[in-house]
Amino acid sequence: MQYSKILTYTLLAIWLLFQPFSKASTLQEIPPITSISIIPIPNKLILKDGIFKINSETAITFDNELSASANILKKYLYKGMDLNLGGKGSNSIEFTLNNNIKNYEGYKITINKQKLHIEASSNSGAFYAIETLKQLLPADFKHGNYRNKTILINQLEIEDEPRFEYRGLMLDVARHFFTVDEVKHTIDLLARYKINKLHLHLSDDQGWRIEIKSWPNLTDFGSKSSVKNEKGGFYTQLDYIEIQEYASAKHITIIPEIDMPGHTNAALSSYAELNCNNIKTEPYYAMKVGFSSLCVNKDITYKFIDDVIRELSDITTGKYIHIGGDESNSTKRNDFVKFINRARGIVYKHDKIPIGWDEIANTDIDSTTIVQYWGKKENAILAAKKGAKIILSPSDKIYLDMKYNKSTKLGLTWAGQNNVEDAYNWRVNNLIKGVDEQDVLGIEAPMWSETITTLDEMEYLVFPRLPGVAEIAWSKEKNRNWKNYKKRLGYHKLIFEYMNINYYKSELIDWK
Ligand code: TNX
Numbered sequence: 088m089q090y091s092k093i094l095t096y097t098l099l100a101i102w103l104l105f106q107p108f109s110k111a112s113t114l115q116e117i118p119p120i121t122s123i124s125i126i127p128i129p130n131k132l133i134l135k136d137g138i139f140k141i142n143s144e145t146a147i148t149f150d151n152e153l154s155a156s157a158n159i160l161k162k163y164l165y166k167g168m169d170l171n172l173g174g175k176g177s178n179s180i181e182f183t184l185n186n187n188i189k190n191y192e193g194y195k196i197t198i199n200k201q202k203l204h205i206e207a208s209s210n211s212g213a214f215y216a217i218e219t220l221k222q223l224l225p226a227d228f229k230h231g232n233y234r235n236k237t238i239l240i241n242q243l244e245i246e247d248e249p250r251f252e253y254r255g256l257m258l259d260v261a262r263h264f265f266t267v268d269e270v271k272h273t274i275d276l277l278a279r280y281k282i283n284k285l286h287l288h289l290s291d292d293q294g295w296r297i298e299i300k301s302w303p304n305l306t307d308f309g310s311k312s313s314v315k316n317e318k319g320g321f322y323t324q325l326d327y328i329e330i331q332e333y334a335s336a337k338h339i340t341i342i343p344e345i346d347m348p349g350h351t352n353a354a355l356s357s358y359a360e361l362n363c364n365n366i367k368t369e370p371y372y373a374m375k376v377g378f379s380s381l382c383v384n385k386d387i388t389y390k391f392i393d394d395v396i397r398e399l400s401d402i403t404t405g406k407y408i409h410i411g412g413d414e415s416n417s418t419k420r421n422d423f424v425k426f427i428n429r430a431r432g433i434v435y436k437h438d439k440i441p442i443g444w445d446e447i448a449n450t451d452i453d454s455t456t457i458v459q460y461w462g463k464k465e466n467a468i469l470a471a472k473k474g475a476k477i478i479l480s481p482s483d484k485i486y487l488d489m490k491y492n493k494s495t496k497l498g499l500t501w502a503g504q505n506n507v508e509d510a511y512n513w514r515v516n517n518l519i520k521g522v523d524e525q526d527v528l529g530i531e532a533p534m535w536s537e538t539i540t541t542l543d544e545m546e547y548l549v550f551p552r553l554p555g556v557a558e559i560a561w562s563k564e565k566n567r568n569w570k571n572y573k574k575r576l577g578y579h580k581l582i583f584e585y586m587n588i589n590y591y592k593s594e595l596i597d598w599k
Contacts, residue, residue, distance in 0.1 A: 114142055114237045117225060122599075124575035125222045126554045127281060127561035129247040139198045140178065142237040147172040149182035156205075156213030157182045163221065167228035168236065178202065182213055192283070192338075193248030196220065198240060211338045212248075215281050219245060226581035253478055253529025254560035255284030255342070256487075256553065258545075259536040261291035261353070262374075263313050264320035269542050271333050276549070276588065278337040280557035285334055286342040286409060286531060289322075292352035292371045292379050296321045297343070301394045302358065309357035312370040318540045324402050331404060342442065343399055346411030347392065348418050348426045352379040360387050374537045377416035383426045393433050400437035407457065408434050413444035424450045431456060442478070445470065457528060460519070461486075462502070468521040476528040484513050485556050487548045488535040491591055497538050497548055507576075507593045511555030512569045530560040543589040550583060550590035551576055573597070 119138060141164065149157035160180070164170050172180065178201050185206040188195065194216035195206040205220075207213040223240050225233070256277055258265065265273070274285060289297045295309035298321060310321035322330070331341045351361075352371040359367045363382040371379075381388050396408060410430045415423050427443065427450040434441040435455075442457040445466035452458065454474030460467040461480045470477055482489070482502035489505040490498035503509075515527055532553060539545050554576060558567060573596055580598045583590045592598060 114235060116140075116237045116239055117233060119239050119241045120223060120225060122575075122578050123223065123241070123243075124578040125219055126572075126575055126579060127558035128566050128572075128575070129219065129245045130563050130566065131244070131246040133244045135199070135242040135244070137200055137242040138239040139200060139203050139242060140237050140239055141168070141170075141180075141203075143170060143235075144176040144178065145170075145172055146176035146179040147181075148179060150184040152184045153182040153205075153207065153210060153213045155210045156207075156217060159214065160217050160220070163217070163229070166231065167224070168233045168238070169231060181205065182207075184208065188212060188248075190248040192252075192281075194219075194245075195247075196243070196245040198242045198244070200242065203240070211283075214278075214338050215247070216245075218279060218281055219247065221279070222582075227585045229585070249281070249561045250563060251527065251529035251560050253284055253531070254282050254557060255286050255478070255529065255531035256282055256549070256556075257286035257288055257344075257480070257531055257533040257535075259288040259291070259488075259534060260296050261288050261294045261313075261346075262536040263318040263540045264294065264296060264310075265536075265542070265545070266320065267322065267326050267330055269545075270330050272542060273545070274330075274334050274337055274339055276546075276553070276586070277339060279582070279586075280554050281561050282553070282557055283338055284340050284342055284529075284531065286344060286533075288344045288346065288533075288535075290345050290353060291350045292376055294319055294321075295353040295357065297327060297345075297399070298323045299395050299398050300324070301398065302391065304357040305354060307357075309353040309370075312353060312356075312372060314372060314374055314537050316372045324398070328402055331402075335404065340405040340407075341403065342405060342407045342409055343403055344409035344411055344442075345395055345399065346413070347430060348381040348383055348423065349379055349413070349415030350376060350411060351381050354381070354391075355379055358391075360385075361391060377414045380415060380418040381426070383418060383422040389429055389433070392430055393436075396430075396433050396437050396439075400434075400439050403439070406440050407442050408437075408439040409442040409459075410434060410447075411444060412447040412450075413461070415446070420449075448473065448475070459531065460522075461533070464519045467519050471522045471526040475526075477522060477526050478528050478531050479515065479518065480531045480533050481513070481518060482533075483509075485510050485530070485532040485552070486535070487532050487552055488538065491593060495591070497544055499535075499538060505552070507551055507555065507595050508569060508573075510552040511559065511572055513559075514564060515559070516564070530556060532556040546589040547591050550588050551579065551593060551596065554579060 188208040191209040194212040197204040205216045295305040306321045448466040448470035458470035459478040
């Protein structure tokens with residue numbers, strides 16, 4: 088080889104060798120996001136001068152108890168920046184267990200020049216700190232878009248904890264079925280807004296969606312139907328456990344519901360003996376409800392319920408089982424009371440706490456039963472008088488299956504139209520005279536699925552109303568107001584788009 092060629096190659100090799108180093112010193116800097124628009128709004132946020140830099144120099148340390156959370160953040164940063172945090176850096180991200188933070192979902196974030204410090208008394212709190220932190224990073228972070236770059240974050244202090252311990256979405260998988268993957272996707276979306284309960288409406292007139300091994304026809308037959316006979320199916324118990332584990336990693340508890348004694352045609356069409364006349368009903372594909380009832384005076388009915396609740400309790404890690412109880416219009420009033428009392432007893436027997444729709448306030452509930460308010464204020468008031476805790480799901484505010492306005496194609500209108508402002512702009516303490524903060528366990532937005540069959544359609548009704556519901560459930564009343572919220576929501580367009588959420592571009596919001 089010619090001498091000059093050797094020289095060229097040598098120089099090239101030397102140049103290549105120094106390439107990463109010269110690059111490191113000129114890492115492109117991504118400025119802090121232009122607007123801090125965290126939803127749900129934190130209890131306390133103090134913005135400071137100066138920035139914190141995340142790049143390959145940044146170290147990460149954590150107390151062992153919070154290692155699960157530290158790993159979640161590591162993974163997130165790895166995905167966005169191809170960055171394996173962990174070196175001895177010039178600055179650091181630290182996770183510290185702080186038992187002075189009394190609320191297990193609470194957290195603190197302190198960011199100064201040297202340290203991005205996350206404190207919590209549990210992984211739930213640390214998880215929510217990370218969700219907040221994600222909203223301080225660029226929205227398109229997850230896509231490897233920031234490889235070999237330095238991300239700048241504003242120095243700040245955040246102190247935060249939820250107002251209510253129960254912050255939920257209900258998904259009706261009975262009218263139309265949603266697959267395990269679709270439910271997991273839904274869980275991903277909920278976690279972004281610090282929702283911690285996913286209530287699955289697992290049975291109704293139009294379909295039965297959970298495997299019960301001792302009553303196999305429920306799924307062999309009862310799972311095939313749906314509204315308009317469009318999208319049936321069911322979860323095996325293993326599927327259910329898989330969903331639950333996935334949810335649990337995101338600090339979300341699954342609340343299973345078996346609706347009874349009404350809303351039971353799928354069961355009544357699967358087993359003749361559950362009917363008073365011992366004749367199976369026909370599968371049901373229409374939307375109108377209130378016609379079906381389990382046979383309240385038969386022993387076999389309670390054997391059935393005991394088996395269903397036992398099998399469900401065995402696979403459910405959360406403490407609640409929802410027994411429905413709504414719109415049992417074809418069950419006599421006395422029978423209804425008798426039935427719900429027994430059904431509640433069966434739930435207690437299997438070491439779970441019963442939840443029911445607000446009609447169950449008219450049975451012999453005490454302070455240990457949870458009542459979910461959806462329509463009748465007198466039921467909620469009665470429940471509060473009996474000392475029961477209440478989940479607020481006002482249909483004229485946060486029923487996500489209500490249309491936004493007249494021009495929305497999907498959705499129903501029986502409770503009115505719930506636009507983005509209606510869903511956000513209401514106050515827990517003014518909702519029902521006689522039901523106050525201390526009576527309220529939390530807030531849940533129901534997503535009934537009569538008019539939706541796909542994830543896209545679901546997302547369209549859920550977003551952007553869900554972030555508002557999440558803020559009502561999480562944030563302090565004094566920090567909430569519509570004008571400020573709607574400005575913040577405008578910036579969440581970026582998150583919706585990078586998460587590929589098919590959100591409704593409400594004309595009430597100035598989308599960024
Ligand atoms: C009422 S709310 C129902 C559901 C329907 C919903 C449709 C409640 C407890 N029952 O069966 O799906 O309206 O909006």
